[in-house]
Amino acid sequence: xxxxxxxxxxxxxxxxxxxxxxxxxxxxxxxxxxxxxxxxxxxxxxxxxxxxxxxxxxxxxxxxxxxxxxxxxxxxxxxxxxxxxxxxxxxxxxxxxxxxxxxxxxxxxxxxxxxxxxxxxxxxxxxxxxxxxxxxxxxxxxxxxxxxxxxxxxxxxxxxxxxxxxxxxxxxxxxxxxxxxxxxxxxxxxxxxxxxxxxxxxxxxxxxxxxxxxxxxxxxxxxx
Numbered sequence: 001x002x003x004x005x006x007x008x009x010x011x012x013x014x015x016x017x018x019x020x021x022x023x024x025x026x027x028x029x030x031x032x033x034x035x036x037x038x039x040x041x042x043x044x045x046x047x048x049x050x051x052x053x054x055x056x057x058x059x060x061x062x063x064x065x066x067x068x069x070x071x072x073x074x075x076x077x078x079x080x081x082x083x084x085x086x087x088x089x090x091x092x093x094x095x096x097x098x099x100x101x102x103x104x105x106x107x108x109x110x111x112x113x114x115x116x117x118x119x120x121x122x123x124x125x126x127x128x129x130x131x132x133x134x135x136x137x138x139x140x141x142x143x144x145x146x147x148x149x150x151x152x153x154x155x156x157x158x159x160x161x162x163x164x165x166x167x168x169x170x171x172x173x174x175x176x177x178x179x180x181x182x183x184x185x186x187x188x189x190x191x192x193x194x195x196x197x198x199x200x201x202x203x204x205x206x207x208x209x210x211x212x213x214x215x216x217x218x219x220x221x222x223x224x
Contacts, residue, residue, distance in 0.1 A: 013067040
């Protein structure tokens with residue numbers, strides 16, 4: 001493990017834009033856009049503000065964690081383009097984390113004694129992004145997209161104690177007992193930085209910054 005562990009994390013994968021600087025698991029500074037859909041205008045400014053609060057410069061950073069989607073196509077592109085520009089020509093190590101895993105990390109800290117957690121994120125057009133994780137946070141499935149009724153059918157086919165979280169909770173009404181965590185609807189840079197630190201310690205992170213779109217913009221997706 002490197003002696004220094006300075007992590008820049010930011011999320012632009014949805015309407016909100018957040019930035020965090022961490023030293024290991026200690027959050028040094030955060031910055032947030034005051035209004036939605038300001039990623040393009042404010043991301044680099046927010047990063048500069050967070051660096052100034054933390055007393056750091058880009059050259060002091062060791063890792064950069066960014067959400068790779070799914071989410072807003074424009075937001076994902078903005079975040080990944082910024083990440084690639086920052087790491088270009090530097091020794092900063094990129095860490096790509098999908099949005100659903102980032103949401104799940106927050107939920108895991110508030111739930112106990114369950115078999116699997118399922119993240120549901122609003123994909124609009126009557127559809128939800130969905131991914132399942134075990135109680136340790138390991139992925140049990142790949143990110144996917146389903147219409148709302150297919151999600152309900154899928155949830156009813158599962159057994160065991162479940163945790164449900166994400167912005168898609170408002171679109172489902174399961175007729176079974178489950179731990180519902182509506183307080184964590186979207187990714188957040190503060191928690192993204194902490195998740196990145198855990199991945200670094202476990203040597204279990206991906207440097208791949210390929211976007212996770214799942215569907216193409218304006219493409220019609222057939223229900224599975």
